[in-house]
Amino acid sequence: MRNIFSEITKRTMMRNRTRTAVTIVGVLLSTAMLTAVAVFAGSLQHFLVQETIATEGAWHVDIGGLTEEELADIRADERVKSISVVREEGYFPADENDGLYHLLMSRDETAWRELPVQVDAGRLPEQAGEILIPYDGILVNGQAAHVGETVSVPLGRVLSPEGEPAKTWELGADVRYEEEETRTFTVTGIYGRIPESNSYGNGYIFLSGPSDAVKAVGNPGAWEGTYCRVFIEMKKPGQTDGFIADWVDPASGRNKLEDVSWSRHDSLLRWQGVLRNENYIRMLGGMLVILVAVIMVGSVSLIYNSFSISLRERTAQFGLLSSVGATRKQLRKSLRWEAFFVSAAGIPLGLLAGIMGSAVTLHFIGGGLAALLYGHEGEIPVRVYPVVLALAALLAFATVLISVWIPSRRIRKISPMDAIRAAEDIRIHPREVKGGGLSGKLLGLPGMLAAKNYRRDRRKYKSTVVSLTVSMVLLMTAALFMEYLTEAGGVILDPPRYELGYTLILSGGEEDEQAIEDTQRLIEGEPGVEEVWLCRQLSITIPMEEGALASAYTGVYSWNRESAPDGKVPFTCMAIVLSDEEYAGFLEEQGLSEPETEGAVLRAVYYDKIRAYDETDGSYQQISILSDEVKHRPLAAGQYRSVGENDQGELVFDEKLQVEFDQEAEELPEKYDASRLSEPLMILSKRQFDQYMELMNRGEDSQDVESGAEMSGTEENEPVSYFAEFSIRAKDYRAVGEDLEEKLSDATRELDGIFYTPAEDAALNRQAVAAIQVLCYGFIILISLIAMANVFNTISTNLMLRRREFAMLRSVGMTGRAFRLMMGYECVIYGLRSLVYGTALSVLISLAFSRLTFRGIGGGGFLFPWAWFLASVAGVLVIVSVTMAYTMHKIHGMNIIDELRKE
Known part of the structure; x- marks a missing residue:
């Protein structure tokens, strides 16, 4: 109106x-x-x-080992939207001598529609007599199966020692297989990934055509003595935990089902906003x-x-x-x-x-x-x-x-x-407007006027200082938000540093070094590989006395002391071996000196911090492992062995050397991925590694060079195994991994090697961290625009309100240089005050972020990104300078008489 x-x-x-x-x-x-x-x-x-x-599918809960009666009860739950059923058709041997039993399963129509199948070769089965196999050439009753071929499958049941049908997780050496019928199938394809998983622990899963499940409709007796696995989608994702507590989780105390396996689809529920x-x-x-x-x-x-x-x-x-x-x-x-x-x-x-x-x-x-x-x-x-x-x-x-x-x-x-x-x-108080002072002596009239102007109209100048402070705090808060959220994502999600990995299991022989060199040369020559980092790893056994480990650590981890000699803790310590160049650089970064490598004592630089979950308060804490009494003194190290017939007798410990936790490092080597670190980590040089191998391989007559103490040992030393870990960076890691895995398998056929894909295993974690970073950068851009507009609006308008003042000063002869000097000094006053207030507020906000992000999840502590801080200070100063230059240019273009005549 x-x-x-x-x-x-x-x-x-x-x-x-x-x-x-x-x-x-x-x-x-x-x-x-x-x-x-x-x-x-x-x-x-x-x-x-x-x-x-x-x-992966739209399911929320996966339950295995259900009977048909239990399935019917679950269907009656009002919270359930749909159920995909995968039923057991029967077991059949892979080969007569290997003890593996493959499992043939069939899906109902809902399962084929809702549960995805990645077909690597061939096609999906379309009728009862067709199956999918997990890989080409898999053994079925001693014969290799290939796409397009017909295979004869002797289906039967696997029974427990009590004669009851065994569930997949119960299968072991004591089960009994009974063949019931022989069926013929045509192999139509090879599947890659399915929600059911490719294997179940004692064999692989085969999928038969969709019509196999038809006989269950109206005829539950056809499935007597077998079990099914169901993938349940809830009407509301938020009802998932309540459903689990009511049906399968023993911790709730109200679970209706027992002796079943179950899992929660966390990867889907996470994105649907259901976090545990x-x-x-x-x-x-x-x-x-x-x-x-x-x-x-x-x-x-x-x-x-x-x-x-x-x-x-x-x-x-x-x-x-x-x-x-x-x-x-x-x-x-x-x-x-x-x-x-x-x-x-x-x-x-x-x-x-x-x-x-x-x-x-x-x-x-x-x-x-x-x-x-x-x-x-x-x-x-x-x-x-x-x-x-x-x-x-x-x-x-x-x-x-x-x-x-x-x-x-x-x-x-x-x-x-x-x-x-x-x-x-304008409210003038005589004592407040006594200007001049040091500024008047150093800068003359412009400095005195600038100081008096600040005191004469504090409200206007406070608005400028507040505007600059808020702008600086906004930029710092945006940077802190990204730093803390990314850091918290790394602590919680543990994203991998490398996309691919390959582990060679070596025995310490002379041919090991050549195998390592050949493997590294093959990996580095693979197209698409960006970086390869080699790190030898070994496990050192150090029996510990009671109290040698920190109480915070023993409260999380426990051992069976009765099974070890003298009741000591059968403790192991991981060690990584860096190249001499990497080792020297690491010591320089940590401010440590190189330990001695003479005699029978292995003196090592070590890292003694892990992240452990405390069940009492439901939080992650960073704890130390070793107590002070075991540091900086030699400790016995070696290997356990059994004595008696068939190596089933008493367990004894052979001391091979002594180790000393010599100098503690505050950080780990930059390239080492310690996401699963649960024990102290020794950082060794190649020379120390050679010292360790020499001591471990010597006989029982060896003497301690330093102390003269006799070192016990076996007459024939067991091989000392260690690992060569190759961490591989590759942008297109899937394509590189497939090609590289095949080449490594052919090249290291006579050696034990394991190829793995950390990036694949932690794909969801990478998604979360990437999403956090993209959102934060967009947030920083928008916050920066608001800060720029804020500063421009405040300073330009406040200066425009002083048009008559500037016109009067120009009318009495103030030069342009004097104007610039006066305004420059005013900028210094604004900047210094804003810098003090902005820094203080940024520190407080960082403390608040630190308390919110790392309380309960462990990880780092207080963060203050100095690079972002300097960038925010520089940005604010640039905006102030540009805004002041723009406004003063406009004011200088105005007519002095017209400005003085304005009321």
Whole structure:
């Protein structure tokens, strides 16, 4: 509805187009940031859910070992949306002599529709007489099976010693196989990955055609004596934990089923928002609260400054309106009209900008992000939820209302005469305006004027300092948010440092070094391999006395002391061997000296920290392993062996050498992945490794060089095995891994080697960390834009309000150099105060982040990213300089007489 106040407000806004535009931009950026983050997160979440369903299925709970009666009970649960059933058809031997029993399973129609199958060769089975096999050439009753061939399968049952049908996890050497029938199948294809898993511990799983499950319908007796496995999709993902507690989890005390296996589809439930780690939930919730608070503080700071400056400009106008009868309520309503106008323009544009920003971001990085997350090209479609837009608009409008409410309260305190005279803008107290001092002596009149100006109108200058401080804190908070969230993601999710790995199991012979060199040369020559890191690893046995290990460690890990000689803890310590160059660099980084390598004592640099879960308070803690009494003194090391017939007698310990935990390192070598470290780690040089092998391989007549103590040993030393670990970086790790695994298998056929894919195993962890980083970088960009607009709006408007002052100084002969000197000194005052306040607030925010992120999950502690800090300081100073230069250029272009005549 049109009225005099709305008309006056519109005319005022049109007359101050720059300030109005900056205010609208502030509302636009605030809304865009909220919208962009929400739309991007929603799109990424939708993509991750759909990809997980496509590769793993839409099920939430997997239960194995069910009878038909138990399955019927589960079907009656109202929380269940659908059930995919995989039934046991029977077992059959792989070969007569290897003791393996493959399992033939059939799926019902729901399972074939809902559970994905990756077919590496051939096609899916279409009828009862067709099967899928796990790999080409697998043995079926002693014969190799290939695609397109017909195989004869002697199906039967595997019975426990008591004569009961055994479940897959119960199969062992004491089971009894009974053949019941022989069936013929045609092999139609080879599957790669299925939710059922390729193997079950005592053999592989074969999948038969879909019609095999038809006989179960209306004829449960056909499945008597067999078990089934079900994949259950809940109507609401949040009901999953309640369902598990009611049916299968013994810890709940109310589980209806016993002697079944079960698992929870955490990879899907995670993306659907169902998290089980309460510490992780608290961390995410706290971080999001701080994130929203920072967005609102930055937005309120920018928009509040605009309305506060508007109030200062319109003080005389409000005084005139008040003198002719306008009430304070009507004047406050005038400011709210201004808030409504900027919201009407800024919020819709912000919603559109947020959606477009997310769409553009996903267009350019979606394919690469999909490849990073899943290893193949793809698109991440934009997903816009109406409720997200509504919440973003409401939150942005609430931000504007808060911003206008703060300065509108000042209207009640201004009398009409004070408003017309602008008496509230400048309050002079003689003692406060005593300017000059050191600044006047060093910089002359410009320095004295700058110091007096700061004291003369503190409110205006405080708004500038607050604006700069908030801008710096916003940039630092965005950087801290990324640092802590990425660090927390690394602690919780343990993303791998290398995509591929290969382990050679060696025995310490002369041919080992040549095998290592040949393997490394083969890996480095593989196209697509970017980096290879070689690290020898070995396990050193060190029996420990009671109390030699820290109590925090023994509370988490326990041993059977009765089985070890003299009741000592059969403790083992891992050791890694670095090249001489790497070892010297590591010692220099840690500020340590190189240990001696003479005699029968292995003096080692060690790392003594692990992350352990404390069940008492449900948190991860970083603990030490060794007590002080075992450090810096020789300890017996060697190997255990059994004496007696068939090596089944008493266990004795052969001492081969002594080891000493000599110097403690505060950090691990940069390239070493310690995600599964659960014991002290020795860091050895190649020379120390040679010393260890020499001591372990010597006979019983050897003497200790240093102490003269006799070292016991066996007459014939057992081979000392160790590992050569090759950590491999490869961008297209799937393709490189397939080719490299085949080449390594052929090249090291006479050696024991294990090829593995850490990146594949930790794909979900990589997804989470990558998503965190992308969101954080987008957040930093938007926060930076708000900070820039905030500083520009505050400084430019405050300088424009001083047009008459500058015109007066120019009229009495102040030169351009003096002007620049005065304004430069004012910038120094702003910058120093803002730097002090901004640093203090950034430290407090970092402490809050540290408490929220690492409390309960272990890991690091307080972080302060100095690079981001220096960047934020430099950025704020650049924005101040550019804004001041732009505004002073405009002021110098104005007519002095016209400015002095303005009232």
